[in-house]
Amino acid sequence: VQLVESGGGLVKPGGSLRLSCATSGFTFSNAWMSWVRQAPGKGLEWVGRIKSKTDGGTTDYAAPVKGRFTISRDDSKNTQSLQMNSLKTEDTAMYYCATDSKYGNKGYSYTLFDYWGQGALVTVSS
Amino acid sequence: DIQMTQSPSSLSASVGDRVTITCRASQSIYNYLNWYQQKPGKAPKFLIYAASSLQTGVPSRFSGSGSGTDFTLTISSLQPEDFATYYCQQTYSTPGTFGQGTKVEIK
Numbered sequence: 384v385q386l387v388e389s390g391g392g393l394v395k396p397g398g399s400l401r402l403s404c405a406t407s408g409f410t411f412s413n414a415w416m417s418w419v420r421q422a423p424g425k426g427l428e429w430v431g432r433i434k435s436k437t438d439g440g441t442t443d444y445a446a447p448v449k450g451r452f453t454i455s456r457d458d459s460k461n462t463q464s465l466q467m468n469s470l471k472t473e474d475t476a477m478y479y480c481a482t483d484s485k486y487g488n489k490g491y492s493y494t495l496f497d498y499w500g501q502g503a504l505v506t507v508s509s
Numbered sequence: 510d511i512q513m514t515q516s517p518s519s520l521s522a523s524v525g526d527r528v529t530i531t532c533r534a535s536q537s538i539y540n541y542l543n544w545y546q547q548k549p550g551k552a553p554k555f556l557i558y559a560a561s562s563l564q565t566g567v568p569s570r571f572s573g574s575g576s577g578t579d580f581t582l583t584i585s586s587l588q589p590e591d592f593a594t595y596y597c598q599q600t601y602s603t604p605g606t607f608g609q610g611t612k613v614e615i616k
Contacts, residue, residue, distance in 0.1 A: 426607055427596055443604075488559045493541060495555055497564070500552065501551075502552055
């Protein structure tokens, strides 16, 4: 399994940036995918997810990015994207793409992030 | 959102020590609790799910326990490669919130 993010860089406040996550080694069309970010020297923060098309293809977002960020997927290219608009300085972070998987245990289903990319650094600064 | 609080924020330990990290949820999350390990400059690595189930390939010196609101990650005999930051994450409800992390440093 490989996940490779691209598209990071420096952008001014109020600007836009699009990250991509190219995947291989698993059946992407069946996978739910998430984005997780980490501000410099800080902890992990879930950004959002996109479900597989068979599960509706819907998206969920964390409150700080809702209405500004949009996650999409292209199953023909095994790729997911994160479109970030109206960027703020507090969006500065390493952005990780991760597989949002479900593991079964004793009849229950558990969500976890089992594979991660290497990250793409987004810096929002004037 | 469910708040996750880890303690301690950092600890110093020696190779061979037994290390315990605590994670507390602001409400019951049953056993919907994951643990991740992150080394400097690297992506997180998934270790444990369902509070106590080890991911395939994770050494048996790692163990997890707990349910409801209180959870622990234990490393029975700390190895050089275990020096890292550890995060808990609840997935009982969206958003799947993380603890602030516990940095395990060399004494």
